Amino acid sequence: MPVYQYKGMTSGGRSTSALVDAENAREARAKLRRDGIFPTEITETSGRVRANEPKAKGNRSFSLPSFRRISGMDLALATRQLSTMIGASVPLVEALSALTEQVENNRLKSVIASVRERVNEGSTLADAMAQSGPFSDLYVSMVRAGETGGALETVLARLAEYLESQVRLRNKVTSIMIYPALMFVVALVVVAVLVTVVLPPITSLLLSLGAELPIYTRAIIAGADLVRNWWWAIILSVLVSASVLRAVIRTERGRIAYDQFKLRLPILGRVNRVLAISRFTRTLSTLLAGGIPIVRSLDIARHVANNRVIGAAVDEARESITKGASIAAPLRQSGQFPALVTYMVDVGERSGELESMLNKVAETYDEQVETTVTRMTALMEPLLILAMVGVVGFIIASTLVPMLNITNSF
Numbered sequence: 001m002p003v004y005q006y007k008g009m010t011s012g013g014r015s016t017s018a019l020v021d022a023e024n025a026r027e028a029r030a031k032l033r034r035d036g037i038f039p040t041e042i043t044e045t046s047g048r049v050r051a052n053e054p055k056a057k058g059n060r061s062f063s064l065p066s067f068r069r070i071s072g073m074d075l076a077l078a079t080r081q082l083s084t085m086i087g088a089s090v091p092l093v094e095a096l097s098a099l100t101e102q103v104e105n106n107r108l109k110s111v112i113a114s115v116r117e118r119v120n121e122g123s124t125l126a127d128a129m130a131q132s133g134p135f136s137d138l139y140v141s142m143v144r145a146g147e148t149g150g151a152l153e154t155v156l157a158r159l160a161e162y163l164e165s166q167v168r169l170r171n172k173v174t175s176i177m178i179y180p181a182l183m184f185v186v187a188l189v190v191v192a193v194l195v196t197v198v199l200p201p202i203t204s205l206l207l208s209l210g211a212e213l214p215i216y217t218r219a220i221i222a223g224a225d226l227v228r229n230w231w232w233a234i235i236l237s238v239l240v241s242a243s244v245l246r247a248v249i250r251t252e253r254g255r256i257a258y259d260q261f262k263l264r265l266p267i268l269g270r271v272n273r274v275l276a277i278s279r280f281t282r283t284l285s286t287l288l289a290g291g292i293p294i295v296r297s298l299d300i301a302r303h304v305a306n307n308r309v310i311g312a313a314v315d316e317a318r319e320s321i322t323k324g325a326s327i328a329a330p331l332r333q334s335g336q337f338p339a340l341v342t343y344m345v346d347v348g349e350r351s352g353e354l355e356s357m358l359n360k361v362a363e364t365y366d367e368q369v370e371t372t373v374t375r376m377t378a379l380m381e382p383l384l385i386l387a388m389v390g391v392v393g394f395i396i397a398s399t400l401v402p403m404l405n406i407t408n409s410f
Contacts, residue, residue: 003113004028008039019106019113070134072170074105076163078112083156093120108134125152138283138300145291155290162286169278169366176373180380187388194395195224202399206406213402220398252308259308263336271372272307274365277341280305280314282362288355295321310336327354340364 005019006028016037022028025042032039081102085095096116103109111132118128126144129135135143139159146155203221206213213221227234248254262272283304287297295318302314313334317327328346331337341361348357 003110004042004044006032006037006039006043007041008032008037019109070105070108070111072163072167074103074108075134076160076167078103078108079156079163080160083153083160086156087153092125138287138304141292141296141300142287142290149291151291158286158290162282165282165362165366166279169369172370173275173373176370176377180377180384183381183384183388187384187391190388191391191395192227194392195227199224199395199399200228202403206399206402209406214398216394217398217402220395256308259310263307263309267372267376271369271376273310273336274369274372276305276307276310277337278362278365278369280310281341281358281365285355285358285362288358294327298327313337 003019004022004025008016022031025044028042029039078099082095082099085098086092090098093116096112096119100109100112100116103112111134114132115125115128118131119125123131124144124147126140126147129143130140142155142159143152146152149155199220203224206217249258263269265272280301284297284301287300288294292300298314298318298321302311302318305311305314313331313336316330316334320330321327326346326349328342328349331345332339332342344357344361345354348354351357
């Protein structure tokens, strides 16, 4: 079914524009009038939303940008809604049509409309999703397995749970890190104000008096002059360095070195490792529970881990499986996985309950991530305060001490 973008007026006289699906423009106009919207312009759009399309405004009193990116929670909610409708024996095309009406994110609405068109033309749901937008390899593989095994409702429900768990973990870590990041920004602003606004008149006074300044005062004055006179060069050098680093990381050798560096960092290295292992084990558990073959599941899960070092260890495990051996042995030999992970994988393989064991590992490591980050944040808060006080105090002392010496000399 085509998708139309419209502009119009609500019954209350408010301007509005968004997307509506209908068989033709005439039906779209009729549909909008039934909703109390009087269209002034209707144009048919493609299934995909182009990057240069204008942002649409909803007909509610307040709305976020209509073509904002598709978040994990948006996709999780849509997946759960689709699972519920399929479980209620709603035909797939009708379920996708209803989902197009229910989804609030207009970019996701357009993607689902594109999927519905392809399914209506005879494509499978998995193939339509593979061609239509933000559906990962994991998502498409799970849907394909669900369609093949006749358990699409169950697979979609598992996918929704997986996406929701990833969103919850990311939100927890983000919320914990907000306060330290805010403190760091405040410290930078305070130092910048001192260096660019407060120090110049004081240093001018000290220099005009011709007094001999301590070395730390001269260093502060030189640093302030450098920032004021060459701020553009500092910003440019930072941008160039960041661009070069990004280009290096995009190469295979650079990415491996970067991932190794992340894993070797004190404290943060453990957090990065635990996050990667948690993503890997939960993804592998979800794929295996959805009926995806073990070799294919390992191939997908290694990419979700988002770490080349961990991925190399998983590759060895995949090769081991193809030769008829176990998964646990190469994971243990790699030295990248803690003993708890390899032990639980070994027990899961022996007992035939690998999915449940991997899920338990993921839950354990999710808790470890939250606990570690919480403790680290609790330690960082006083350290950041002390560092900020120390820097500000040093700058102030570097200017007050020479002034006191000058005053005492008279």
